[in-house]
Structures are given as C-alpha cells and as structure tokens.
Amino acid sequence: MVPIDLKRPNPGTDDVVVQVQAIALNPVDEKQRAALNQQQAPRILGYDACGVITAVGSGVSRFKPGERVMYAGTTKRPGSFEQYQAVAAELIAQAPANLTAGDAAALPLVGLTAWELLFEKMNFVPAAQANKGKTLLIINGAGGVGSMLSQLAHWTGMTVLATASTRHFDWLARHGVDVPLNYHEDLIAAVHAAGYPVVDAVAILYATEPYLDLAAQLVAPFGHVGAVATPQGPLDVTALKPKGASLDFEFMFAKSDFHHDMASQGHILSQLATLAAVGLIDPSVTTRFDKINAANIKTGLRTLMAGHQAGKIVLDGPFEA
Numbered sequence: 001m002v003p004i005d006l007k008r009p010n011p012g013t014d015d016v017v018v019q020v021q022a023i024a025l026n027p028v029d030e031k032q033r034a035a036l037n038q039q040q041a042p043r044i045l046g047y048d049a050c051g052v053i054t055a056v057g058s059g060v061s062r063f064k065p066g067e068r069v070m071y072a073g074t075t076k077r078p079g080s081f082e083q084y085q086a087v088a089a090e091l092i093a094q095a096p097a098n099l100t101a102g103d104a105a106a107l108p109l110v111g112l113t114a115w116e117l118l119f120e121k122m123n124f125v126p127a128a129q130a131n132k133g134k135t136l137l138i139i140n141g142a143g144g145v146g147s148m149l150s151q152l153a154h155w156t157g158m159t160v161l162a163t164a165s166t167r168h169f170d171w172l173a174r175h176g177v178d179v180p181l182n183y184h185e186d187l188i189a190a191v192h193a194a195g196y197p198v199v200d201a202v203a204i205l206y207a208t209e210p211y212l213d214l215a216a217q218l219v220a221p222f223g224h225v226g227a228v229a230t231p232q233g234p235l236d237v238t239a240l241k242p243k244g245a246s247l248d249f250e251f252m253f254a255k256s257d258f259h260h261d262m263a264s265q266g267h268i269l270s271q272l273a274t275l276a277a278v279g280l281i282d283p284s285v286t287t288r289f290d291k292i293n294a295a296n297i298k299t300g301l302r303t304l305m306a307g308h309q310a311g312k313i314v315l316d317g318p319f320e321a
Helices: 027-035 101-105 108-121 144-155 166-174 187-193 209-218 238-243 263-277 294-305
Strands: 015-025 049-056 068-071 084-088 092-094 135-139 159-164 179-182 199-204 219-227 246-249 285-289 312-316
Touching: 015 068, 015 101, 015 294, 027 294, 049 084, 049 101, 068 101, 068 263, 092 263, 101 263, 101 285, 101 312, 108 144, 108 199, 108 219, 108 246, 108 263, 135 144, 135 209, 144 159, 159 166, 166 179, 179 187, 187 209, 199 209, 209 219, 209 238, 219 238, 285 294, 294 312
Parallel strands: 135 159, 135 199, 159 179, 199 219, 219 246, 285 312
Antiparallel strands: 015 049, 015 084, 015 312, 049 068, 068 092
16 A cells, blocks of 8 residues: 555546545455455555545536535545545535544445445334334444444334443443343353343344354344355355345445445435434544554554454544655
8 A cells, every 4th residue: 555646536427526534444445455466556445535525527416516525435436545536426425514524434334334234124214213122133243333233223212232342341332232242152142141032133244154043043033134244155044044034235335336226325324414413323433543644544454454443443634645
C-alpha cells in the first residue's frame, strides 16, 4: 500500500464527486488488499467514507455541491482511500450534522449490512418496538456489524443475546445486548440457561462453518440463520430442513455489484442517519487516527485483523503522503 498521485475524477451522469474527509476501516479492506497480485495495476481500496460533494453529474438532482454525505461505495470502482472519489448518487445519503466526519464514516458498511440482514433477509420490521417479543442471537456481537445489529434489534424491541469475550460484556450492554454470552463456553447450554429454548433468528458474523450446527439447533421453527462470511467449503444445512428454517447470506455489495435496487441503500443510509442524529444508534467508534495516510491505514488494518477490536476504526483527514 503506497501513496500515488491521481487526477481529480469527473462525475459520470449519475455520479457525485466527493472530497473525502474521513474513512472507516473494515475487514473487507484487508481481504481485498491481500488478494491483489503484485503484477496488477494499482487499485484504490476503501469503502466507508464521509465527505463534501464538489461536483455532480447532469442526471443528479437530489444532491448539490457543498453537501456533506456518507456512503460505503462499491467493489467495482475506485474506493475511498483517495482525496476525491466519484460515487453513484444512489448509494449516498446526507451525513448527520451533529456527527463528526469520522463518526459518519463509521456508519455505512456496518449499518447497511446489519439493516439488510435484519430487515430484508430476516424480515423483521424496521420500526421502533415493532418486533417486541422476538429474540436474536448474534455470534461475534462486539465487532462493527455486531454492534450495529444489536442496536437496531434493540430499537425494534427485540431481546438480544450476543457472544463476545467477557472483557467486552460492558460494551455489549451499552449497545443493546440483553444477554451477554462468553464465546469460550458451551453456547447452546448458555442460551438454554438464560431461559431461551430457541431464538427467532441467529446472526453468524464470524466464520460460518463452526457455528452453523449450533445455529440450527437453537433457531426456532421457520426462523432465520444469517451469515456474512464467505464459506470456505460446502455447508451442511440438513439440520435446518426439519424446522423449515432459512439460511440467509448477506453481502451489502451485492446490490451495487449487480445493479439491483441500488437506490435502496441510499434510503437505508438516510434512515440510519436519522437514528444516529437523535442518539438511537451509536457509530461505535473506538479508535481514531487524525490523518489519512498509508501508514495509519496499515496500522489500523493490522489492529482490525488481529481479531480483538470492539467497534470501529476511523481516520479523519487531512490526507497526506
């Protein structure tokens, strides 16, 4: 990962150009970097960003220069690790005025992932107290997606159970988790001991394979098991069949990769911005860098990939070589 000089992009018909003020890091950033071949042309990585629009395409009417926006972008175009980025207007939303650029940049990828999984895949209702009486078990509740998922579920009235190390139990409680579970222990026994023979949904936010059988045992009939990690081999889903339960994969880039209902992501981000503006969800930033440069990105990604990070890592501008 090295700095390079680039020309400022021009907006396509349906694009905006954003001067990036802050970025947030995600595991997918490092996974994509590690997958690059040294012989490939330089690639600009990064997804989460907040910045100010400097230009709009001729087909864009909802946004104008000077507005501060946030977005997660797409895997198909240059990313947010650049000072000026062209992004499809459908994928952005105005950033909450009362959030810092770093806090706003922390919302999009984890927020879209959690929202799509909970409300589009698992079919829970995205409204305050609309799912009261329902239960959700989150595997890996202290990470970025887990922290957002627990808050959204709590907002809708769900009872949330989540796994983490015991040192993160206070973090879970602050992010809407009702029943913290030590991931080192027998999780099936722990869920039962907490008074829940089954749960309505299980979100596996770590490796899918080791937790699929556990999820199949705990999910209620006609419930949902959600997964965000790419399986490393065939999955045995046989145990889901007798319960009529669903296995739902969530990949928030699927919409932009396949040009499917892209505008829904801008709409979801607007709703997340409203919830964040009034304090109903917290961007969950725990680590901040005050400059965007290659050294800080590398340090942040090493921290993130060590596997013990709670919440989000953000880099606030300015950019520097």
